[in-house]
Amino acid sequence: MVTVDLVILTLRAGELNALLVERGVEPYQGEMALPGGFLNNGEEDLQVAAHRELAEEAGLDGASLHLEQLGVYGTPGRDPRGRVVSVAYLAIAPGLPEPAAGTDAAGARWQPVGAVAAGKVRLAFDHELILNDGVERARAKLEHTALATAFCGETFTISELQRVYEAVWGVEIDPRNFYRKVQGVEGFIVPDGHKATRGRPARLFRAGRSAALHPPLVRPEGAT
């Protein structure tokens, strides 16, 4: 018995959010949980299954967003139905305004991860643990990979990128130093036009060629 569960993170109103669904069946009926489900019988690749759940349960097109394996959770007793091993995936989505409604995925809601961490929202199974692991993974990877760009659209301004770091790390960053540092990292972002906003128009960028950041953007010591 193998399931695939998804930690899907995005930025909404400057806050880090995760996609949660309300369970329609027992066990834990009516409670919030990570989207996910059982492997299709037989020969389904894990990554493919994660993409399928992403589409079915979250209504998201997996092809365009970041998806990586997070880990396996197999503690006996974690699922009252018996021995269930869950493979967790971490997905990063650009800030979509729609509350992920529509298709199959009614009952899917973005929730601030801060509310879950503070105990305001309880999750079924060991999904709280999995969600925390996913958030911590994202925090760590922001330091030395270009993961932050996955939170943004195709193009983005440096301010938008900065808001990603601030939301995920839970810190404030000086915009001027951030600007300098980000542009100093070879292959992180490349210019791509301009954009009108309130105030002076901002330069637009796309994700560059490098997946790894040299030098890394080191997280301040007290970060969440």
Next chain:
Amino acid sequence: MVTVDLVILTLRAGELNALLVERGVEPYQGEMALPGGFLNNGEEDLQVAAHRELAEEAGLDGASLHLEQLGVYGTPGRDPRGRVVSVAYLAIAPGLPEPAAGTDAAGARWQPVGAVAAGKVRLAFDHELILNDGVERARAKLEHTALATAFCGETFTISELQRVYEAVWGVEIDPRNFYRKVQGVEGFIVPDGHKATRGRPARLFRAGRSAALHPPLVRPEGAT
């Protein structure tokens, strides 16, 4: 069908080595593979299973060494016997002189990972991929965690610690700068006596309280 496979790394003669076993049964009989095996039927915790395999197949006492989950490998066709999902674990052992013989684990041999990467040693299943993932994980974690101390014994000198970094990263490091930097990281290592060697006696250290390194020891750009 769930198996647990182990990437066990250690330092031998200044080189990064992995523990490999010769398979005694089909498939891939006679070829080298990572130590591992099927989950005990029913209710065995994954981490417990990893410890069990560590003792059975490698003759190593799991309690004392670093063990962390590496990932899941579930591509259809990776095992000719059918659908087998493998949970990989990464273990780090201090440099043991014994070639891991003795008990159950005959046919277990330390092999330089460089020989595997160079194609001189071929591995069964997708174990070459898993081994590479394990080595890359170790390389990354050396930067911002105290993982390097897991390669050393209870106490160690700074030179020994340096040799860990050099072997895993495949670079040369200036001893004087390394000395300074390592001691500047709060809680990384704490003094613990002295040790006579050839040349001037070295100070001994133990692993400190911190698991995370602030500031990190950044890997040079061209590292392996």
Next chain:
DNA sequence: GCGGCTTACTGTCAATTGGACAATAAGCTA
């Protein structure tokens, strides 16, 4: 069309860090 508002971007400076390298220390051995 001109202040004032907002956001974007460019500079500057002192303090810290980092890499290259020289010098000294402390044991052992012959």
Next chain:
DNA sequence: TAGCTTATTGTCCAATTGACAGTAAGCCGC
């Protein structure tokens, strides 16, 4: 006691970082 070996402490300069000031470029309201 000289010489070898490894450990540890310093020094110097270049590069980086963090704190902060100043300028630029749109839009809005009048």
